[in-house]
Amino acid sequence: MSLFVRSRQLPDTVEGGADDGGGDGEGTDAAGAAGRSGWRRRFPRAARGATVATTVLAGALVVFALLVPNRLERLAPGAFLRIPAEGVLLAGLLLALPPRPRRIAAVGSGLLLGLLTVLKFVDMGFYQVLARPFDLVLDWILLENATEFLRETFGRTGQVLAVAGAVVSIAALLVLMTLATVRLTDLMVRHRPVAARTTLVLGTAWITCVTLGVQIGTVPVATKGNAEFLGNRVEQVRAGLRDARVFEKQAAVDAFATTPPDRLLTRLRGKDVLFTFIESYGRVALDDPAMAPQVDAVLRDGTRSLEAAGFASRSGWLRSPVTGAGSWLAHSTFLSGLWIKNQQRYRSLTTSDRMTLTNYFRKSGAWRTVGIVPGVRRAWPEGEFFGLDHIYDSERLGYHGPYFSWTPVPDQFSLEAFERLEHGRKDREPIMAEIILASSHNPWSPIARMIDWEDLGDGSVFHAIKKEGTDPKEVWKDPERVRTEYRRAIEYSLRSLIGWVERYGDEDTVLVFLGDHQPVPTVTAGDTGRDVPVTIVAHDAEVLERVSGWGWTDGLRPAGDAPRWGMDEFRDRFMTAYGPGSGAGPGTPARPAGTPPAATGAPQAPRRR
Numbered sequence: 001m002s003l004f005v006r007s008r009q010l011p012d013t014v015e016g017g018a019d020d021g022g023g024d025g026e027g028t029d030a031a032g033a034a035g036r037s038g039w040r041r042r043f044p045r046a047a048r049g050a051t052v053a054t055t056v057l058a059g060a061l062v063v064f065a066l067l068v069p070n071r072l073e074r075l076a077p078g079a080f081l082r083i084p085a086e087g088v089l090l091a092g093l094l095l096a097l098p099p100r101p102r103r104i105a106a107v108g109s110g111l112l113l114g115l116l117t118v119l120k121f122v123d124m125g126f127y128q129v130l131a132r133p134f135d136l137v138l139d140w141i142l143l144e145n146a147t148e149f150l151r152e153t154f155g156r157t158g159q160v161l162a163v164a165g166a167v168v169s170i171a172a173l174l175v176l177m178t179l180a181t182v183r184l185t186d187l188m189v190r191h192r193p194v195a196a197r198t199t200l201v202l203g204t205a206w207i208t209c210v211t212l213g214v215q216i217g218t219v220p221v222a223t224k225g226n227a228e229f230l231g232n233r234v235e236q237v238r239a240g241l242r243d244a245r246v247f248e249k250q251a252a253v254d255a256f257a258t259t260p261p262d263r264l265l266t267r268l269r270g271k272d273v274l275f276t277f278i279e280s281y282g283r284v285a286l287d288d289p290a291m292a293p294q295v296d297a298v299l300r301d302g303t304r305s306l307e308a309a310g311f312a313s314r315s316g317w318l319r320s321p322v323t324g325a326g327s328w329l330a331h332s333t334f335l336s337g338l339w340i341k342n343q344q345r346y347r348s349l350t351t352s353d354r355m356t357l358t359n360y361f362r363k364s365g366a367w368r369t370v371g372i373v374p375g376v377r378r379a380w381p382e383g384e385f386f387g388l389d390h391i392y393d394s395e396r397l398g399y400h401g402p403y404f405s406w407t408p409v410p411d412q413f414s415l416e417a418f419e420r421l422e423h424g425r426k427d428r429e430p431i432m433a434e435i436i437l438a439s440s441h442n443p444w445s446p447i448a449r450m451i452d453w454e455d456l457g458d459g460s461v462f463h464a465i466k467k468e469g470t471d472p473k474e475v476w477k478d479p480e481r482v483r484t485e486y487r488r489a490i491e492y493s494l495r496s497l498i499g500w501v502e503r504y505g506d507e508d509t510v511l512v513f514l515g516d517h518q519p520v521p522t523v524t525a526g527d528t529g530r531d532v533p534v535t536i537v538a539h540d541a542e543v544l545e546r547v548s549g550w551g552w553t554d555g556l557r558p559a560g561d562a563p564r565w566g567m568d569e570f571r572d573r574f575m576t577a578y579g580p581g582s583g584a585g586p587g588t589p590a591r592p593a594g595t596p597p598a599a600t601g602a603p604q605a606p607r608r609r
Helices: 030-042 044-067 085-096 099-130 140-190 192-212 225-251 292-308 327-336 343-350 357-364 411-423 462-468 479-504 541-545 567-577
Strands: 272-278 312-319 368-373 390-393 431-437 509-515 531-538 564-566
Touching: 044 085, 044 099, 044 140, 085 099, 085 140, 085 192, 085 225, 099 140, 099 225, 140 192, 225 343, 272 327, 272 357, 272 479, 292 312, 292 479, 312 541, 312 567, 327 343, 327 357, 327 431, 327 567, 357 368, 357 431, 357 567, 368 411, 390 411, 411 431, 411 479, 431 479, 479 509, 531 541, 564 567
Parallel strands: 272 431, 272 509, 312 564, 368 390, 368 431
Antiparallel strands: 312 531, 509 531
C-alpha cells in the first residue's frame, strides 16, 4: 500500500479522517481509493518497488535541500555526507506535533526548503558572475538585466526558453519539495518508534561531531548551514537598511562644493579631457600567465607608438566596488568620489545633488560635456545627473552594422563616431567626454577586429566580420575558450583606443582610461581581487608632471607594485592635482583625497579650434 494512503488500523495516522488535512489520498471516497489501488493489487511487486523508489527520491530531495551549498565550488560529495542540525530538529518537531499542526508544519517546511534551495541556486549564479551572493533587497533589478543579456546573446527565442525554463523549474521544485516533505512526515508517523530512535541517534551524533570537531577532509560532519544561511540573509537586510543612513552622511561631504566655477580644474583649461571606461578590463588580463604575454605586448607596442606620436603615459591601479558585472556602479564610484557598492546607493546618488567629476567640468563653464555610451539602448535619465550636455547612445552614433552579442557598437566605430560628431568639429569648445567602450563585454563572442579607419563607413562592414567570429553557445562550453575570447576582446578595445589617440590626438588631448571591473570568475579562475588598471595619456608634459607625486608607472602598463587606490579616491585626487595652485608637480606629493584645492592661481582661457 502506498505511503500516501494511510491504514485505518494504525494509531495516530487517520485520527479524524478528513479533519487531518485531506491530503495524500485521505478523505477521498472509497471508489476513488479503489481505482487508484487496483493496479497495486494486480502488480504488487511493481507497486512495492514504486513506493520504495518514490520514498527514496523524496528523502534524497529533502537531504539535498538541507545540505546543498550555495556555491558551485563547494558542490562536492563530501558536502552531502554531513548531519544537518535543521533536519534533526525538524524531524523531532514533526513527530511531536498533533496531526493537524503536523500537516501544516510539513507543508510549510517543504515550501521553506524549496525557497531556500531556489535561493541557493540563485546564489550559485551570482557567485559565478559577481563573486557575491544575491541581495534579497537590492538585486532584483539585476534579474531584468540578466534577461536582456540573454536576449542579446542568444536571441529572443533563447531568452524566452531560458526564462520559461527557470519559472517552470522553480515552481516544480517548490511543489516537489512540499510533496517530499509531507511524504517523509507520513513515513515517520507510520513508523514512529523507529523514527524517534533514529532522530535521537542523529541528534547525539551531531552533538558528538561538533564536540570532537569531526571532519571529512575540510568539511565538518555536523552542520547548521541553513540556520547560518538564513541568519546571514537577515543580517544582510539589516545592513542594507543601516547603509542607507551611512551613505547619506558620506554623500553630504564634498571638499569642492563651495569652490567657485572659475577655480575648478584650472590646470586643464583648454584641453580635451576624455574619461574612457573599458568594459571588464581587470587586473587578471595583466597578471594571468595565459593572457598577460599577449595583452602586455599590446600595451608595450602602444606605449612605443604613442611616444613616437609625442604622447607620454602613466599607470596605476584602482580597486572597483564590483566584480564580474555592475559597470554602472563602478562608473558612478569613479565619477562621484563615493563608494557605490549596490543599487540602493546608486539610486540614492542619482537622485541627489552630489557633484560628480563630470558635473564639475560642466560647472566650470570651460568645457562642452558629452557622453559616448553605446551600451545605452533606452531612456537614460541619469545622464543629466552626471552633467553631460549631450549623450550619444547606440541609436545616435550612426551605426548600421550588427550587434556582437550584447555589444551594440564595436569600439573602433564608437571612437570614430566621437571624432565625427564632436572631436573633429571646427571652431568648437574644449570637450570633456565620458566614453564607455563595450566590445569587451561578456560573453566576448563574437568579437570585432580592427580594420582601416577609412573603411568604417556606417558600420555595415561589420556584418561580414561578425560572420567570421565565434559562436557564444560553443565558446561557453569550454572555460579556456572563454578566457581566450576575453583576452582577445581586451586586446581589441585597447588597440581601438590607442589607434584613436595616434590618429586623432593632438597637443591638447588628455586621456584617462581604466577598466570598470574584473571579469566573471570563469575568467579570473576564482581570483576575487577587484583591481583594475588606470592610465593617464597626455601630449603636454605638464599634465603628467601634475601627478608625478602619485608614484604611478611610466607607460600604459602599471607595475605590479604600483599604487592601488579605491576607485572612489580618484575624483578628489584628480581635482586637487589639476586645481589652482595644486603644487602636484615634480617631487611634490599630491594632496590626500578629500582635501580642497588651494585658493591661489588663476584659470586659463578656454581654447577654441
